[in-house]
Amino acid sequence: MTKSYLSLELIDKSFERGSVRTEVLKQVSLSVDRGEFISIIGHSGCGKSTLLNIVAGLTQATTGVVLLDGRVADEPGPDRAVVFQNHSLLPWLTVYENVRLGVDKVFSAIKSKAERHDWTMRNLELVQMAHAAEKRPSEISGGMKQRVGIARALAMEPKVLLLDEPFGALDALTRAHLQDQVMQIHAELSNTVLMITHDVDEAVLLSDRIVMMTNGPSARIGEILDVPLSRPRHRIELAGDRTYLRCREAVLKFLYERHRFVEAAE
Amino acid sequence: MLAGLARQHPLSNSKENGMTVTNLKLKGQSAPAPAARVIAFTRSANVSSGQPLTARLVAAATNIMPLLVTLALILVAWQVACSAPDSSLPSPTRVIEESWELIAHPFYVGQGVDQGLFWHVAASLQRVALGYALAAVVGIALGALVGQSALAMRGLDPIFQVLRTVPPLAWLPLSLAAFQDGNPSAIFVIFITAIWPIIINTAVGIRNIPQDYQNVAKVLRLNTLEYFAKIMLPAAAPYIFTGLRIGIGLSWLAIVAAEMLIGGVGIGFFIWDAWNSSLISDIIVALLYVGIVGFLLDRLIALVGRVVTRGTATA
Numbered sequence: 001m002t003k004s005y006l007s008l009e010l011i012d013k014s015f016e017r018g019s020v021r022t023e024v025l026k027q028v029s030l031s032v033d034r035g036e037f038i039s040i041i042g043h044s045g046c047g048k049s050t051l052l053n054i055v056a057g058l059t060q061a062t063t064g065v066v067l068l069d070g071r072v073a074d075e076p077g078p079d080r081a082v083v084f085q086n087h088s089l090l091p092w093l094t095v096y097e098n099v100r101l102g103v104d105k106v107f108s109a110i111k112s113k114a115e116r117h118d119w120t121m122r123n124l125e126l127v128q129m130a131h132a133a134e135k136r137p138s139e140i141s142g143g144m145k146q147r148v149g150i151a152r153a154l155a156m157e158p159k160v161l162l163l164d165e166p167f168g169a170l171d172a173l174t175r176a177h178l179q180d181q182v183m184q185i186h187a188e189l190s191n192t193v194l195m196i197t198h199d200v201d202e203a204v205l206l207s208d209r210i211v212m213m214t215n216g217p218s219a220r221i222g223e224i225l226d227v228p229l230s231r232p233r234h235r236i237e238l239a240g241d242r243t244y245l246r247c248r249e250a251v252l253k254f255l256y257e258r259h260r261f262v263e264a265a266e
Numbered sequence: 267m268l269a270g271l272a273r274q275h276p277l278s279n280s281k282e283n284g285m286t287v288t289n290l291k292l293k294g295q296s297a298p299a300p301a302a303r304v305i306a307f308t309r310s311a312n313v314s315s316g317q318p319l320t321a322r323l324v325a326a327a328t329n330i331m332p333l334l335v336t337l338a339l340i341l342v343a344w345q346v347a348c349s350a351p352d353s354s355l356p357s358p359t360r361v362i363e364e365s366w367e368l369i370a371h372p373f374y375v376g377q378g379v380d381q382g383l384f385w386h387v388a389a390s391l392q393r394v395a396l397g398y399a400l401a402a403v404v405g406i407a408l409g410a411l412v413g414q415s416a417l418a419m420r421g422l423d424p425i426f427q428v429l430r431t432v433p434p435l436a437w438l439p440l441s442l443a444a445f446q447d448g449n450p451s452a453i454f455v456i457f458i459t460a461i462w463p464i465i466i467n468t469a470v471g472i473r474n475i476p477q478d479y480q481n482v483a484k485v486l487r488l489n490t491l492e493y494f495a496k497i498m499l500p501a502a503a504p505y506i507f508t509g510l511r512i513g514i515g516l517s518w519l520a521i522v523a524a525e526m527l528i529g530g531v532g533i534g535f536f537i538w539d540a541w542n543s544s545l546i547s548d549i550i551v552a553l554l555y556v557g558i559v560g561f562l563l564d565r566l567i568a569l570v571g572r573v574v575t576r577g578t579a580t581a
Contacts, residue, residue, distance in 0.1 A: 076485045078485060090497070
């Protein structure tokens, strides 16, 4: 076995409903190095969210195992913090309390109350949301909610940050802005990130490697593309960059030529 | 309701402004931010406090006028309908005339059941408070159980569905037999009346907790107690308070009927007693008390709900 930081070993996942057995994922193996930014791209229904949930421990793999930092990860935990697609902030808590809830849980033994407060604020500052700390999720915009979701995840100091289509529900401008912010945070903290996306540009812009999934059922990793672009990356400079365009084309070809989305016959 | 909505509008507007401002600030990160901020503040200030007093008085008048007009029309119609000397029901002026003692002295203290209306209402409220508080505690606990566990749901829900259709007063003879006393029987009737909507709404609220919140709890590794206090109760609170509001309304309906049968001090018995003494005007005054107290109880629970759920419960 390789000594990678996060590794998915031969993950199979099937759902059984009555006598009908649906294979969602088949033989998915992936090694991620520490500090790597990995995107998983594929058509909807290809099981990429299921794959992320397996890594998060929210779903159990039928067979196969997830190893993180040398340990089996089969239960959810703050070392694999998730930024959910629809932010999942608790509406009865303020922005601050939402982040603090995780901080209190993870650092209750290690950090003092004042330290936990500072840490909460620091993470809110990191996503530039400190000014809205006392607001409730219903009082802030979708992009802001997602930033708070990112702050909540980051504040747990996860070994792997799992992003489940984090910008899917946002408008293009807000999305671009948040992508830049995620890149900046990644440059600053060098987290290991696993991101689900269906946006080709987003995948190429943010990732070190792009994992392309074939269509389900029985989806598997079709191809893994290296994105040899130096960091920091700027979307405007890259717009005409040849490597960027080549990567983009490779992903597009994979998605729309070789694994064109067909409505499942089932 | 309408007034509340209208008042919220300028607020949410200013929030919109705040939002665009921050985005600007983040993108520009330097000069444009303060200018934009100033604009936002002056605008929201205009909306909230800059409004002239007369305009606000007019707004208040438009809100309350329809109600006053309706009341006046009802009173006039009632007066006309019951002004004949042989009318079986008293007209408004006759009610005031005949029951003036009752209206003027709500705090009168006399012998036995001869008390001012305030004391009758207070006695009824005390019974409701006890029965309702018990129903709230037991109802939320049972609702949480049924909402959480599919097994408890299968075992208990059919029983609840049958029992909840039993009319409140049908329980009274049984509870009189069990408690051998009027007062605990009335409290039990309140309890058994109020508990069903509380159980059912709590269970629905807990069953409807979004998967996302449960995932958040799992990622944070909240234990059962933390999950109950930090996720389950707050997430289900809007539903719980819907149940509590229905429950308090039903309690107040049931107490009047129950007190008619058990006697003693209480608004229900007062009405029954007035009927037996042919004091129709007194009955009308008592009905007004019942209606207004019932309305206030409903508002009270709604208010508590809004405060506790921090605005996520719809009032």
